[in-house]
Amino acid sequence: MRRVVITGAGAVSPLGVGVPALVGGVEAGRGATRRMESWDGFKGLRSRVAALAPLENERAIPRRYRRTMGRMSLFAYQAAVEAMAEAGLGSADTASGRMGCAVGSTMGSAISLNRAFEAMIPNRDLSELSSTLFFQCVSHTAAMNVGQALGLGGCVFAPSAACASALQAIGLGFDLVRSGRQDVMLCGGAEEVHATVTGSFDLLYAASTRYNDAPERTPRPFDADRDGLVCGEGSGILVLESLDRARRRGAPILAEVLGFHTCGGGDHVSESNRKAMADCMRGALADAGLDAGRVDAINAHATATLQGDGEEVAAIREVFGGAVPTSSLKGHLTHTLGASAALELIVALAGMRRGRVYPTRNLERVAPECEGILHVRDAPAPVDIRVLAKNSFAFGGICAVLLCGRTEETPAEARTA
């Protein structure tokens, strides 16, 4: 098996366009939640908060590629271009057949899907549908569009596992590169905000509803006053590449991927399951050949749902004990669903290089069921991180855990206090 490293990252997030805006926003403690005035006309929708990512300069994408891109694919393409630029990759790489992508999302573009239904359903009439709308609606829209627009001749995959999509994509890329099937993979996820997306969580009493008039105070992972998740949008893309190739090219080595596991819960379609989560954490440790004691920091999935946060804490406590600095970035970024693990991993790895764990925003009073682990609150905690664990969980009992570490080449970035 080959060693696999991360050599580039790109992001469009609720904190802005580009990785510097993403990491800088978290450094500054910013939250992205806002009230969605345009949702006031939706009956039955109690959650009126979300986090929008800026869509900028999309006309720079040639129409030939842009015409099949819904909002999430535009984000994904822009993030992929940024990631490739950092990694120093170009057309010789994309056309080689040795470079592919794995980009996941919960489903196709929600905005485009609604547009298609609104055009078709009232009069049961297909005649006004655009030929390109279908390509915005398909489940592999983000991966397909990234692959097309970048001319990727290698594997193009679209792992769709709702909120765990991005981490499954990264894990898949890790497997493809370490096994030698591919040399380079662009991996991550994409998502977009729509009232129907938030509505699907609201129906299940999993979306935040009590902070519509104080959006900056939600979501509140692990907090006693948390009341559910807030949906966000954007895309995070990481470049995974074999260590040998990265060294030969002199590419920046942001981190090494050490291990990955994904598994099903097989118990309940929407209720989180601490046993499956713990099994997944142990599976990732076994894959990396590491003991739990080697993990220095945990970037949690914690979305601020009443049930999920407590289950994740119980699993962390069981596998890692109560002394590993842990935080969730949902308080800053909200829950960007299929993009979340990629965006959060980008931030957590920046923290690793800067020797810090970013705090859980909006965590003021730890809920009793979330006690027993070392919460990072209020300010970044200085931690010498050699191994970082990233959790990601999804409806359907899907669990995913990734372990990353530093190599001797990983740069130590400025430790701006």
Place this chain on the structure above:
Amino acid sequence: MNRDEIERRIHGVFEDAFEIEPERLTPEAKVFEDLGLDSLDIVDLIVALQKQFGVQIREDERVRAIRTLADIADFIETLMQEEDARRSGS
């Protein structure tokens, strides 16, 4: 609708839907070769023309003979004359 108005609206479709600069929209410009449209674009062109001129052309075999912008204008002009004749005959 006179010929100038038909051409103006067709140009509008090409500028808005296909982002083609107005100076490239000459009567002899070939839709595929010169203006760069492809098979997907043709579907959208038909939808846009149907909407713009209130005509049904999706199933019309004469669409296949269109090569240039002038061909489109000729075709639309013919359709509208046929529509006028149909209305005055009824």
